[in-house]
Amino acid sequence: MSPVARYRVVFYLVFYRSIVSMTKMYLDQVQFKASGRSFIQRSLFSMALLLVSLLVGTTSCDEKKVIPVVEPVVDDGTGNENPGGENPDMDNDGDDGEPVVVEDPVDTAVYPVMLADADAQWHWVDVPGAQCGLQPTDGS
């Protein structure tokens, strides 16, 4: 399970528990039913649960900012489907008999720097394949 999904599960469980608790507290008050805990105790417990749920929810939102969102891919026969596809090739190694799809290395290499192009400042860009003259002699 990815970190994002894990956070979402925790968030929903805690949030659900706090809602149930608050609902129960409300019904207790309305129906004047007796309970083993005081009103203040139950209120503090419910508020604590709500606070925890909000904290977890905020953390999970922060995580989502740095983790790229993977959109579901429909099985198009390219061999690059997501695990939920009809004919999954989870590691994209071609073992499903379909061609392996390789992303364009140029596009992925330049994308982060292109965002800074318009600031009229100098940026260095590594150019895949471009080589200086003296090559390593260690056999690598």
Next chain:
Amino acid sequence: MVVSGNATGMGVNLNANSDVLMVYFEQGGACWDGQSCGTAPGASAAGISAVFLDGFGENEFNAMVDLGAETGVGATPVPALLRPDDADLAEEINPFFGAQRIYFPYCTGDVFAGAQQAVNPDTGILHAGESNVELYIDQLITRYKNSEIPVPKQVFLVGVSAGGYGALFNAEKFSAAFDQAFPESAPIEVHVMSDGGLIAEHNTDLNNTLVSSREAAFKSAWGVAIPEGCIEGEPCSSLFGIARDILDRLALRGNATYAVMSFEADQTIAGFLNYLSFDEDGNVTGVDTATLACNRHNTLAKLDQDYDIFYYFSVPETGHIMIEYANLPWVQAAIGEMDAEQTLLGLMGISGPPVTYPLDASGMVDASQEITMRQWMADYIAGTRISASDTAYANVAACTQ
């Protein structure tokens, strides 16, 4: 298969508000055998005549454009054409202020003319300068296609020394790639400006054999192709012949130009092209700048006559390059006593002793008109293109024998 072990890249500074692109081809000597490349057994470091063969990357580039490194007396300023637009004096010294700019590093020892796919066993170097330029161009086109930066309407390929050769040798490749990628803008307007990248014809002088042998070494080491239909050994196979072939095709584009900035006595190019002087016993005594100056004079005159697209800014003094460093004589003499600001202004002839040269209109020198190099470049970029000349060269008669 291309070897992979010494990666490099390029500098990018694309102003979204401009549709003028300046591509800067860096300088740095050249090498053509084990001695000059420093790879032969026992080769001395002092004999290496090319720079950055062992690598040029982000650290080297950032150090070069570091404004913090140009403080103090005699400090080396950031090259004028690479100066960030928001830096002090940027507008005063840089004729390309506000333009889109690209920096091509030079670390292959081949004046950007090498198309080798493997290490040359004779030099121990991968001479892939031209191949690198192809990759740089591909990368640049990708950036234009994937961003909001305007595709340039005018491109200036500006080269210094080795880069001056490289700008010309790659001009057609650059033009063709942009024409194909952006057919709506084709043919793209391309201007080559070569500072110190002098290509002189040499078929009448005593040094002809020496120069021819050096050029043959270049072509062999770097894998330079001669023009289609040309026979090796014929004048068309010389560097001048190759340059003329490129000029022929640039002229056909209808919107390209070629400009040379050159000193009358260029000791660096004399050594590079193997112009040597000898004593009575046949011992080498130094470089023969006088013969090169003759060939240079005749070459400029011939190109001026044959090509409407050709211009030059010629300085009747000793020196090599003008744009980047303190080669102008008065700057050179005073550089140890000047601070960075004075040096920067002096490099472009903006302050200090006058750095002005007479204009040459249709072969007639008009000494009443003078122009600084900075103004000449600015006018050239703006579309007012002239040649500034040293046609008063003292030994013209000896050169035309």
